[in-house]
Amino acid sequence: MTNVLVCIKRVPDAAGEVLLTADEQALDARFVGFTVSAHENCAVELAVRIGDATVLSLGPADTVEQLRGALGVGAKAAVLIEADPVGFGPADIAREIAAVVKAHEAEGKTYDLILLGNDAADTGDFQVGIRLAYELGRPVVNGVRTVEVPEDGAGGVATARGDGIDGVETYEVPLPAVVTVLEGGVEPRYPTITGRMKAKKTPIETVEPRNQPRGPERVRLTLPPAQPSTVDVLGEGPDAAAAVVDLLQRLGVAR
Amino acid sequence: MILVFVETAADSATEVSLETVTFARSLAERPESTLAGPVHALVVGALPEKVADELGAYGVAEVHHAVGDAFSAYAGAAWAAAVDAVRGDAVAVLAPGTPRGMEVLAHLGARLDVAMAANVVGIGATDPLVVIRQVQGGAVLEEMRLPEQPALLTVAGHAVEATPAAAPGAAVVREHSPEVAAADLLARVVSTEPAGPDESGALTSARVVVGAGRGAGGVDGFDGVIELAELLDGALGVSRVVTSLGWRPHHEQIGQTGSRIAPEVYIPCGISGAIQHWAGCSSSKTIVAINTDENAPMVTKATYAVIGDMAEVVPAINAEIRKRRS
Numbered sequence: 131m132t133n134v135l136v137c138i139k140r141v142p143d144a145a146g147e148v149l150l151t152a153d154e155q156a157l158d159a160r161f162v163g164f165t166v167s168a169h170e171n172c173a174v175e176l177a178v179r180i181g182d183a184t185v186l187s188l189g190p191a192d193t194v195e196q197l198r199g200a201l202g203v204g205a206k207a208a209v210l211i212e213a214d215p216v217g218f219g220p221a222d223i224a225r226e227i228a229a230v231v232k233a234h235e236a237e238g239k240t241y242d243l244i245l246l247g248n249d250a251a252d253t254g255d256f257q258v259g260i261r262l263a264y265e266l267g268r269p270v271v272n273g274v275r276t277v278e279v280p281e282d283g284a285g286g287v288a289t290a291r292g293d294g295i296d297g298v299e300t301y302e303v304p305l306p307a308v309v310t311v312l313e314g315g316v317e318p319r320y321p322t323i324t325g326r327m328k329a330k331k332t333p334i335e336t337v338e339p340r341n342q343p344r345g346p347e348r349v350r351l352t353l354p355p356a357q358p359s360t361v362d363v364l365g366e367g368p369d370a371a372a373a374v375v376d377l378l379q380r381l382g383v384a385r
Numbered sequence: 386m387i388l389v390f391v392e393t394a395a396d397s398a399t400e401v402s403l404e405t406v407t408f409a410r411s412l413a414e415r416p417e418s419t420l421a422g423p424v425h426a427l428v429v430g431a432l433p434e435k436v437a438d439e440l441g442a443y444g445v446a447e448v449h450h451a452v453g454d455a456f457s458a459y460a461g462a463a464w465a466a467a468v469d470a471v472r473g474d475a476v477a478v479l480a481p482g483t484p485r486g487m488e489v490l491a492h493l494g495a496r497l498d499v500a501m502a503a504n505v506v507g508i509g510a511t512d513p514l515v516v517i518r519q520v521q522g523g524a525v526l527e528e529m530r531l532p533e534q535p536a537l538l539t540v541a542g543h544a545v546e547a548t549p550a551a552a553p554g555a556a557v558v559r560e561h562s563p564e565v566a567a568a569d570l571l572a573r574v575v576s577t578e579p580a581g582p583d584e585s586g587a588l589t590s591a592r593v594v595v596g597a598g599r600g601a602g603g604v605d606g607f608d609g610v611i612e613l614a615e616l617l618d619g620a621l622g623v624s625r626v627v628t629s630l631g632w633r634p635h636h637e638q639i640g641q642t643g644s645r646i647a648p649e650v651y652i653p654c655g656i657s658g659a660i661q662h663w664a665g666c667s668s669s670k671t672i673v674a675i676n677t678d679e680n681a682p683m684v685t686k687a688t689y690a691v692i693g694d695m696a697e698v699v700p701a702i703n704a705e706i707r708k709r710r711s
Contacts, residue, residue: 257491269571314635368701
């Protein structure tokens with residue numbers, strides 16, 4: 131069986147209005163709740179399809195909520211690196227994940243494949259997976275939608291596909307490897323009742339960060355100034371069609 | 386010297402690459418800054434004939450061209466090895482905020498163990514450098530320090546307008562054949578299937594995009610918007626909810642986890658305009674929203690709007706266009 135580690139991040143579920151914390155270092159998620167980045171839901175789905183999945187996250191104690199979500203859809207084990215992620219930059223996070231991978235390896239469990247999302251929905255750093263690959267000395271495929279692994283992953287070659295500039299690109303990469311995933315290649319499943327029950331009973335391995343973080347180089351967060359609405363309402367209902375076509379002709383996009 | 390990783394398409398540099406060169410110039414032209422100096426460019430693999438002259442017009446002094454068997458098929462690590470080999474004493478390395486630009490620069494950041502800022506839209510300060518970048522899909526800005534050199538940053542698409550330089554650069558082409566380690570070729574593209582005519586390439590380059598969201602109502606609710614897209618020689622794009630519900634394929638998705646578009650005209654129909662979607666369409670020049678809710682963010686942020694049901698308004702627009710043509 132292929133051992134897969136899938137890394138997820140607890141992020142604010144900020145579909146509507148966004149607020150910042152008083153120290154301007156993070157989003158204030160008190161009123162919006164938390165979720166997992168969309169890309170990572172697909173990474174979890176790929177992980178449970180490919181083999182024995184272990185889910186990992188660096189975050190506060192409440193991150194067990196997101197880890198249990200992944201356990202509920204089929205991950206077999208979970209690891210929480212318990213820390214306030216606000217103080218961690220992408221290089222720090224990669225180093226902490228690598229430390230867990232090496233510790234598990236020392237205990238006899240090698241991850242043939244490590245999956246991450248292409249970028250986090252909140253900090254959007256686009257680099258944790260790549261830095262992790264360098265920490266571990268493994269090859270990395272970035273931004274793909276599907277990954278396939280031969281029956282027994284160890285020593286095999288994974289095939290990954292994603293959209294490139296000129297079309298759908300196929301990568302072949304020897305395992306063990308790191309792959310970062312974009313949403314859209316697979317449909318994440320919903321947890322079953324039995325899955326949820328099982329998830330509640332699965333112990334979560336909780337560890338402390340092993341290194342002093344260098345930090346994210348963040349000075350502060352700001353909200354872009356709200357732009358007053360300047361919308362020009364052309365009309366209501368189908369009667370507005372003539373005004374729309376006048377406009378499109380004026381803009382030179384309708385003949 | 387500031388080095389810019391440039392991507393090419395067909396016979397020219399990509400628009401986002403030219404924007405990145407423009408951004409690099411604005412950094413390099415700051416007097417009394419440690420970043421002041423010439424702007425160089427790097428093209429890996431094929432260098433289309435006109436590209437050097439084009440980059441010269443945008444102020445590039447030297448165009449580094451990395452050649453060799455290692456660059457016959459894309460490998461992020463190999464591309465980064467090329468950047469590392471030619472960067473010399475570059476004080477900053479910039480790349481377009483495209484998937485490939487992000488990837489190459491992240492590799493470089495890991496190789497050099499320096500910070501990298503993704504999706505930069507502005508400069509907060511120099512010496513030490515503080516950049517302003519988009520986080521949370523563009524809903525929030527982060528001021529981020531880049532104290533080390535080379536400073537690594539990708540420039541968000543359409544953060545600046547690509548502008549030729551007042552004084553063109555010489556754009557002297559220098560060929561390099563960097564050594565690429567076998568380990569850097571382990572994760573490499575082995576084949577590419579050309580995208581179908583209906584796939585997302587058309588979406589990101591279209592002059593007109595017609596969008597559809599939950600307001601389409603179901604899998605059968607797209608005939609009107611598809612016809613409107615055809616009448617305007619445009620492309621169809623959809624919101625995330627549409628692909629999540631399986632109404633349309635993912636490659637049509639616009640947004641933070643889909644395509645980022647920048648058309649002349651975007652016509653979002655039945656799309657409320659959540660942050661996830663706005664992240665992908667905010668660079669549109671003119672937005673004409675069609676929505677039943679006059680308070681929907683998509684409507685209040687639009688340039689023009691029609692308040693109404695897309696199922697009624699869109700067919701009426703299509704009929705009006707056809708009527709004027711006949």
